[in-house]
Amino acid sequence: MKTIAVLTSGGDAPGMNAAVRAVVRTACVNGIRVLGVLRGYNGLINGDFIEMNLRSVSDIIHRGGTKLYSARSAEFATEEGMQKAIHTCKENGIDGVVVIGGDGSFRGARDLSERGIPCVGIPGTIDNDIACCDYTIGYDTCLNTIMDCVDRIRDTTESHDRCTVVEVMGRRSGYLALNAGIAVGATSILIPEIKFDIEKDVIERMKRTQLTDKKHFLIVVAEGVGVNVVDLAKSIQEKTGVESRACILGHIQRGGSPTVKDRVMATRMGNYAVKELLMKNIGNKVVASRHGDIVDYDIFEALNMQKHIDEDLFRVAMEVSI
């Protein structure tokens, strides 16, 4: 490999910069030229590149967002767009591409690999919803951001004997809601992976804890369950008599300086992608973390894997938060 490209794609996640830095530095110290691709696959189609060197990734390890910008590219998902991207790669002598993003981005990397451009995916998404990985870059920072925000909400919820229904991100998965819900001591947690009944799992739980003199409540709802939290708060107020508010945390969850865990994992994964894979002419892979180790999977295999929420963790949460 003489020249590689690196891009960030899909929703941004804190720690993407640390991964870009590790990819660029590992390549540079090993004599490989690196092109930074701007705005995900759009940049690959349009040849929107910046020449990277050791210093172009200085002072980014602690920054959220992505210095390379990110995008969702409808054009790249078409055969014509993909062919344009392949042409641009060939024109610029790109021998391999590191794609930092979620599973949608990996599908793009798989299609590009199939058409002869070796790609390596690094899991970067706050949702932790990539089946082959225990952990994705950005997840830890996002969890801590949610915890910090909900701790503040708890202060005012407690002062006024209220209930606050908090909606958190996660797309179709409940990892963020479950783990943040435990960390903030939520009375109920609603996630897409576990069936729920509002009457039994929210209203009755609240009424039961009211009998033990509990007066303020936090309910954490994953966006993926599709419940309107404003309506839920109204219904809780009507049925329990507790003044209730809804709070949608929104994009605050995506930003901020990455935690130690995200910086270290991003650095290890970025280094692995170049040193253990592309430098050995190995493409069509996803870098993953498994029980604390950095490993890799075939990109096709990775995209066909299934991941299941820890139901026992949910049980623990419900048993303890009563």
Ligand code: ATP
């Ligand atoms: P996150 O879930 O964190 O937002 P993601 O990588 O899953 O990240 P997506 O919007 O699903 O985000 O995908 C990012 C980009 O990957 C898309 O805009 C598109 O360009 C490309 N992509 C997604 N699916 C495919 C596909 N099936 N074939 C080719 N390209 C795809």
